[in-house]
Amino acid sequence: MSTNTLAASDIISSPVFAVSPRDIVAHAPNLMVRHKISRVLVMDEGKLPGKLTKKDIGYRLHHQGAVWRRRFSDQNRVAEYDMRDPVSATPLISPLVIARIFITKKIGSVPVIDNGIVVGIVTKEDLMKSALVTGLRGTIQDVTEDAVTAVALMQCEQVNNLVVVEHNALAGILKSDDIIKEVAK
Template identity: 35%
Template structure:
């Protein structure tokens, strides 16, 4: 992921590093970094890539989706009941499951969906007996196992989970809780 040159100063300051430190880490001159931050130059792709990679290393965001995914994926089928999904939430301490048919994601079901469903029904028992196909939400985003962590994080800002695929097969899931694994990598 390449950082937008107009965001460089803000990002560098948030990380608490000086222009000189960033220059040393990225292999570019301090004067180039200063000029980029002041908007005086339009840096080449290779220079901005080197700077971005250095920032990713400092921030601990270097890596790929497979580094932080959880596997195997706990899932439900469209024919399963809401009761089964609720049991999986409770048994595994999770808050969402992808809905899959023959290894292909076709939707999702979350604790948020469950709460909404139960609150809308007058008869709680009938809510739990519904089929997932009738109440499932949209498909979770899917990334390749080599997708960079910053991409995964940007998807998690808008989705409760991201599925990870390798050669067309879903091999893992990354939830917001998996982001905590980044702490151990610094």
């Protein structure tokens, strides 16, 4: 498939796991661990009022003060932790547009909604595995000498960062975000 005709529906992850805003927040990380995911959607009677990520939870716990206080209480609800009104996409939107959304909004995923129904989610990982990125040929100026090798290595090792060494000296760190930024230009 040509990257010109690639759409969000070609790269979405599904099924999407969801929690209710009324659920005890401890349910969300348990769901994330069980399904090896880093985010869940917050669904309320078929509507999408929010999204909850591991980072959201970690940030909130970190700001609770002393280490001994950093745990979930049976009183904490998902609605206290989630990101409200998440940016979403349609199934026909281009992954290139999604990459630009990731950069401008500083987010790592967008739910994909078709006629008011959540049909999937596109994450940075999905974008990195897509033909938009894996179809790169040649080099990406100022990012890496061999983007194809970098993307393949990141996927193989399941990492988001690579240490770049040139002439036996540290040259920098290449992040999946860097590749996405270059592709989105």
